[in-house]
Amino acid sequence: MLTTAIWLTIKLALTTTLLLMLAGIPLAWKLANMKSRWRPLIEAFVGLPLVLPPTVLGFYLLIAFSPENTLGQWWVDLTGSTLAFSFSGLVVASVLYSLPFVVQPLQRAFEQLDHGLLEAAAMLGASRLDRFMNIVLPNALRALLLAACMGFAHTVGEFGVVLMIGGNIPGETQVLSIALYDAVETQQFDQAHTMAAGLLVFALLMLVALYSIDKRQGSGVSSH
Amino acid sequence: MLTQMLKQMLKLDLQLPREQFDLTVKTALELDAVWGIMGASGCGKTSLLRTIAGLEKHAKGRIQFKDEVWMDSEQGVFLPPEQRGIGYIFQEARLFPHLSVLGNLRFSIKRACSERQGLQFDEVVEQLGIGHLLNRGIEKLSGGEKQRIAIARTLLNAPQLLLMDEPLASLDWDSKAAILPCLRSIHRDFGIPVIMVSHSREEVARLADQVLLLHRGAVTAKDQSQVLLNNAMAVDDQHEPLLSMLEAEVVGHDKNYGLTVLNAQGNELQVHEAGLEPGATVRMIVPAHEVSIVLDDFSDTSVLNRLPVIIESIQARDDWHQLVTLCTGEQKLMVMVTRKSVDRLQLKVGMKVFAHFKACGLEVI
Numbered sequence: 001m002l003t004t005a006i007w008l009t010i011k012l013a014l015t016t017t018l019l020l021m022l023a024g025i026p027l028a029w030k031l032a033n034m035k036s037r038w039r040p041l042i043e044a045f046v047g048l049p050l051v052l053p054p055t056v057l058g059f060y061l062l063i064a065f066s067p068e069n070t071l072g073q074w075w076v077d078l079t080g081s082t083l084a085f086s087f088s089g090l091v092v093a094s095v096l097y098s099l100p101f102v103v104q105p106l107q108r109a110f111e112q113l114d115h116g117l118l119e120a121a122a123m124l125g126a127s128r129l130d131r132f133m134n135i136v137l138p139n140a141l142r143a144l145l146l147a148a149c150m151g152f153a154h155t156v157g158e159f160g161v162v163l164m165i166g167g168n169i170p171g172e173t174q175v176l177s178i179a180l181y182d183a184v185e186t187q188q189f190d191q192a193h194t195m196a197a198g199l200l201v202f203a204l205l206m207l208v209a210l211y212s213i214d215k216r217q218g219s220g221v222s223s224h
Numbered sequence: 225m226l227t228q229m230l231k232q233m234l235k236l237d238l239q240l241p242r243e244q245f246d247l248t249v250k251t252a253l254e255l256d257a258v259w260g261i262m263g264a265s266g267c268g269k270t271s272l273l274r275t276i277a278g279l280e281k282h283a284k285g286r287i288q289f290k291d292e293v294w295m296d297s298e299q300g301v302f303l304p305p306e307q308r309g310i311g312y313i314f315q316e317a318r319l320f321p322h323l324s325v326l327g328n329l330r331f332s333i334k335r336a337c338s339e340r341q342g343l344q345f346d347e348v349v350e351q352l353g354i355g356h357l358l359n360r361g362i363e364k365l366s367g368g369e370k371q372r373i374a375i376a377r378t379l380l381n382a383p384q385l386l387l388m389d390e391p392l393a394s395l396d397w398d399s400k401a402a403i404l405p406c407l408r409s410i411h412r413d414f415g416i417p418v419i420m421v422s423h424s425r426e427e428v429a430r431l432a433d434q435v436l437l438l439h440r441g442a443v444t445a446k447d448q449s450q451v452l453l454n455n456a457m458a459v460d461d462q463h464e465p466l467l468s469m470l471e472a473e474v475v476g477h478d479k480n481y482g483l484t485v486l487n488a489q490g491n492e493l494q495v496h497e498a499g500l501e502p503g504a505t506v507r508m509i510v511p512a513h514e515v516s517i518v519l520d521d522f523s524d525t526s527v528l529n530r531l532p533v534i535i536e537s538i539q540a541r542d543d544w545h546q547l548v549t550l551c552t553g554e555q556k557l558m559v560m561v562t563r564k565s566v567d568r569l570q571l572k573v574g575m576k577v578f579a580h581f582k583a584c585g586l587e588v589i
Contacts, residue, residue, distance in 0.1 A: 114318075116314065116316065116318050117318055117320060117321075119279055119305075119312075119314075119318070120312070120314065120318035120320075121320070121331075122279075122304070122305045122306045123277060123305060123306070123310060123311065123312040123378075123381075124306075124331065124332045124335050124377070124378075124381050125306050125307075125309075125335035125336065125337065125381060126306055126331075126335055127304075127306055130335075134331070135320060138322040139320075139321065139322050141322070
């Protein structure tokens with residue numbers, strides 16, 4: 001049970017982080033360069049999981065995943081199984097739930113980027129995509145690392161959303177935080193201790209890593 | 225012949241809305257000269273350069289370089305900046321901080337237009353004296369070093385037109401002195417058309433052949449730099465020291481004293497030996513405050529250069545200073561004197577006097 005849960009948690013966090021980076025990088029770049037008056041609204045939607053109880057997000061996702069609704073039906077037509085109470089459903093939920101933790105640091109880094117560098121690159125013949133890949137991303141390397149770590153750590157730490165839409169199916173949706181809850185409910189305190197301590201150490205190490213990345217970013221410009 | 229000439233022009237007919245006033249420029253620049261764009265700060269010099277480069281998205285009108293149309297807002301044509309083949313040297317170096325010096329240069333070489341003959345790497349590196357910097361990161365470089373690398377980066381991109389926005393503004397005097405000859409030789413040796421923006425009379429005097437004068441977003445004058453710079457009223461900026469330009473021919477060298485002898489319309493001038501071949505045409509820059517007026521040529525002085533001149537005009541500069549314009553043949557020399565001196569020497573328009581001065585800058589054309 002323990003190894004299955006650990007493996008599932010890592011798989012979920014890795015998949016989610018990968019998708020988060022793929023979606024978060026263009027979204028953060030778009031937001032950083034957006035002058036439209038709709039920008040605060042989009043930012044608010046991205047930031048919702050920061051303030052919303054996870055159960056609210058989970059509840060609405062559960063409804064959306066139901067085969068009676070468009071998204072749920074479309075998924076059933078596509079794959080033959082339902083999104084709710086499946087690993088795929090967990091991935092979708094995790095991506096939405098951790099989105100602000102990836103988008104916000106990236107957006108901040110993109111906003112701080114000196115646009116003069118992009119003009120200089122354009123005058124040297126670099127196309128838009130070329131400028132993004134070879135000027136924007138390398139100059140936001142620390143923010144990218146930070147965002148990936150935040151996304152990963154936050155996904156490992158989620159509980160409420162998973163409980164709402166994933167339930168507690170070993171090997172499919174039973175991640176560590178749920179397994180811990182399950183162990184306490186069934187009074188398996190030895191297992192509960194192992195998992196709780198493991199998650200605590202993981203969280204601590206992750207935060208130390210995050211803070212050291214963040215600190216280097218602050219002073220990096222002058223000392224590098 | 226006419227079509228050939230038209231092909232070597234940059235034709236501008238553009239408008240750019242700005243906060244205080246709109247930039248409206250309609251003119252054509254011949255590309256065989258180095259152009260200086262001058263004017264008080266905020267007159268739209270930089271905006272004009274950025275519009276030519278395609279960096280101002282809100283510009284309207286038409287820009288044609290030789291036979292390429294870069295912008296024609298009526299036809300909906302807007303060639304993105306990266307496809308115009310322009311080298312742009314910004315006021316700040318704008319080096320890429322995540323790359324080394326060599327990385328910055330390679331970035332440029334990789335994206336150079338393959339159809340145009342690029343400048344040789346070794347040649348550019350040597351001209352700008354950056355060979356010892358290639359493997360360094362860019363953070364610890366001095367301002368002058370950064371700007372030289374930015375210039376090298378631009379040249380290695382094989383541009384078909386070079387735009388420079390106050391390339392020397394952020395540099396100290398030593399760096400300026402080192403870079404100025406390089407900038408001049410870009411045009412002379414590599415044959416790249418150059419348009420530069422500057423508020424400094426000296427920079428323009430040293431580099432530009434032709435000057436476009438802007439005032440509040442409109443062109444107010446367009447002429448040879450010598451004509452415009454020697455007219456104090458044309459480029460009137462109280463903060464900029466006035467200067468004159470004299471053209472002269474190298475006659476020979478006085479080895480005993482380390483001097484180069486020049487001939488300026490029949491008058492002999494001497495400057496510090498500058499390693500020039502006899503026969504070369506040079507441009508001599510004479511700041512107005514370095515010239516003194518002497519009534520007769522009998523008294524001996526340590527000043528080497530003495531020109532017989534005629535006073536063409538005397539204008540009040542401020543309460544205590546007057547600007548005297550002297551005339552020698554077709555060339556002009558401006559002198560800043562105190563009102564007291566004008567009264568004491570009883571200077572009048574038409575008087576024959578002598579101008580004594582030390583030569584300051586010397587540029588080979």
